[in-house]
Amino acid sequence: MTLLTIATAIQFIILIGLAVVVLSLARQVGILHERLSPAGMQRSRNEIQPGETVPTEGLTAISGAAADLAGRQTALLFMSAECPICRSVLPAFEDAVAGSEFQAFWVADGMPGPSGEIPDYARYAAEQRLDEDRLLISQELALTLGIQQIPALVLLDAEQKLVAREVLNGPKQVASLFAAQALSQPA
Numbered sequence: 001m002t003l004l005t006i007a008t009a010i011q012f013i014i015l016i017g018l019a020v021v022v023l024s025l026a027r028q029v030g031i032l033h034e035r036l037s038p039a040g041m042q043r044s045r046n047e048i049q050p051g052e053t054v055p056t057e058g059l060t061a062i063s064g065a066a067a068d069l070a071g072r073q074t075a076l077l078f079m080s081a082e083c084p085i086c087r088s089v090l091p092a093f094e095d096a097v098a099g100s101e102f103q104a105f106w107v108a109d110g111m112p113g114p115s116g117e118i119p120d121y122a123r124y125a126a127e128q129r130l131d132e133d134r135l136l137i138s139q140e141l142a143l144t145l146g147i148q149q150i151p152a153l154v155l156l157d158a159e160q161k162l163v164a165r166e167v168l169n170g171p172k173q174v175a176s177l178f179a180a181q182a183l184s185q186p187a
Contacts, residue, residue, distance in 0.1 A: 047146025
């Protein structure tokens with residue numbers, strides 16, 4: 001009889017221990033769920049909303065030329081030299097812009113990459129065959145627009161009002177955003 005009592009007591013101790021482990025794991029899953037929410041959902045409250053004017057004065061390309069975004073519809077592709085998804089999106093972005101009324105600019109934030117060094121964007125532009133007059137380095141523009149994940153596509157109308165802002169997952173999404181924008185334009 002004492003052996004049965006001891007075995008039952010050990011089972012209850014193990015059961016209580018397992019309950020503590022399960023509750024602590026559930027707590028950790030909840031914390032991870034909060035931390036890893038989709039980047040598209042983490043919009044700052046101070047960002048520019050669709051229909052508001054985007055300040056584009058004072059933007060300079062890596063060639064040193066002033067970037068003139070005024071007067072035309074503009075497509076801004078926020079990217080990084082180290083981003084493999086950005087590299088896959090570049091050809092689709094070029095194709096979509098070529099078949100539209102948008103002028104295209106690539107925007108990088110100029111922040112150090114994972115290795116701690118600031119990427120050589122002039123070399124990157126040459127490798128990717130990007131026009132240095134249309135490659136902008138502007139962390140302020142990304143912050144103003146609330147860009148928190150790259151690659152991201154921003155479309156502005158001729159008055160520099162925000163029309164669309166979308167985080168891109170791949171090349172197919174670029175064409176669909178431009179097609180949706182073309183459909184929403186009045187005839």
